[in-house]
Amino acid sequence: MNERDENWDDLRHLLSVARHGSLSAAARAMGVNHSTVLRRMTALEKSMGVRLFDKLPGGYVLTAAGDELHRVALKMEEDLAAAARLLSGRDTQIRGSLRVTTIDILTLYVLPRHLAAFRRLHPALRVDVMTAEASLSLTRREADVAIRATAKPPENLIGRAVSGxxxxxxxxxxxxxxxxxxxxxxxxxxxxxxxxxxxxxxxxxxxxxxxxxxxxxxxxxxxxxxxxxxxxxxxxxxxxxxxxxxxxxxxxxxxxxxxxxxGDSRIWLLTHADLRHMGRVRAFMDFMADAFVKDRDLLEGRCGG
Known part of the structure; x- marks a missing residue:
């Protein structure tokens, strides 16, 4: 790893601590141990010659200098994510991996049979499903596709409502x-x-x-x-x-x-505009749109009572 990579890696750790408010939570989010995050923050503060965080009873809080560096790191993260989305959008092969975020009831009760059918069509593609009530960021590529129950999807995402x-x-x-x-x-x-x-x-x-x-x-x-x-x-x-x-x-x-x-909330299939032409994203969204439309009578309550 060269010095530029190391510098960006330090900034990734700073972003994680700022988002999560503690070294341990940042470590869990990044898949590393507590000591790694502490070492990275100590090294970054030493190289910058300033203190970046104040450790308060409620967690780690950015100092004024830390806040300035945090804004720079956020811009770098956004630029890198935008570049990754543009490059990924040119990938038309239905292989590799696809990250999908959704809510627990869909993960457990609705999606499994559809995911199994999708797998039979595209055995070279691995789907990683992340269950979270809070939406993961498609802009930062935390996920490629979101399946959400919402009345108003985020304006920066594109997609379609597939069922009430x-x-x-x-x-x-x-x-x-x-x-x-x-x-x-x-x-x-x-x-x-x-x-x-x-x-x-x-x-x-x-x-x-x-x-x-x-x-x-x-x-x-x-x-x-x-x-x-x-x-x-x-x-x-x-x-x-x-x-x-x-x-x-x-x-x-x-x-x-x-x-x-x-009446207002519907199930939406969503992705980032930069990813809409990616082969695996398009294949997944088209397949799931058809699957949810076929389930519409069930989801809208016309199959019981």
Whole structure:
């Protein structure tokens, strides 16, 4: 590695510490150990002759000098990522690897069979799926394709909406059979235990619907993922508002009441404009668009009830 590479590598470590606020978190994000990040930051501060971070109780915070260098490093990162996207966009071969970011319910319940079918068509391409509620950056090439449920996709990305989403109230068959024997009507939320989402999901339609329709003291369990809601309801904890596309195909669940549509939110396939002509990106997005369109009746709640 030459000196220029080493200098950029030091700046990559600075960016990671600035983003994550600690040496240990930066090390995990970069796949290195804590001592490597500390050594890189110490060397960078020595070469620059300034202190770049203040270590505060809440984590590492950029000094004034560090902030100036951070802006330079961000510009370098953006320029390198733009160059990589432009070069990658010329690659028409459907081989190598493709990084896809999506949410947990799609990773677990919707995508596996589609990914298996895509693999049979393109065995030379490896797909790396990263499950994250927060969007990874396609601009910085943290991912090549995003599959997101959103009402308003980022303006710097291009793509298409492939399906709407529908939700309904469900309980497990075992739970509802027991409730009926105990004289608890299924249409009375006051008589049932519920599974809800925690405060980190307050912006979602799911959490807002539960807040409007379920007495707070009936929510006996709150979790921080939609998948956890699905599995808690399946286990018989109580009722929950679930995606129809997940619950309707399963014999474990029974739908109660009408579909609750999330009219604004749709499933989007997204990529960066510079990558839209890359062979593996185009092949994946075209295949998944067809797959989601075929699933639309299921995802929009027309296959159960």
């Amino acid at each position: 989403l529908a939700f309904a109230v469900y309980g497990s068959v075992a739970y509802l059979d027991g409730a009926e024997r105990a004289g608890k009507p299924s249409d009375d939320p006051d008589r049932h235990d519920w599974v809800g989402l925690d405060d980190s999901f307050n912006y979602t339609m799911m959490a807002q619907w539960v807040e409007r329709n379920v007495p707070p003291d009936r929510i006996g369990l709150r979790v921080n993922s939609v998948t956890a809601v699905v599995e808690a309801v399946r286990a018989g904890y109580g009722l929950g508002l679930l995606p129809c596309g997940i619950a309707d195909p399963s014999p474990d669940f029974r739908r109660l009441g009408p579909v609750v549509s999330d």
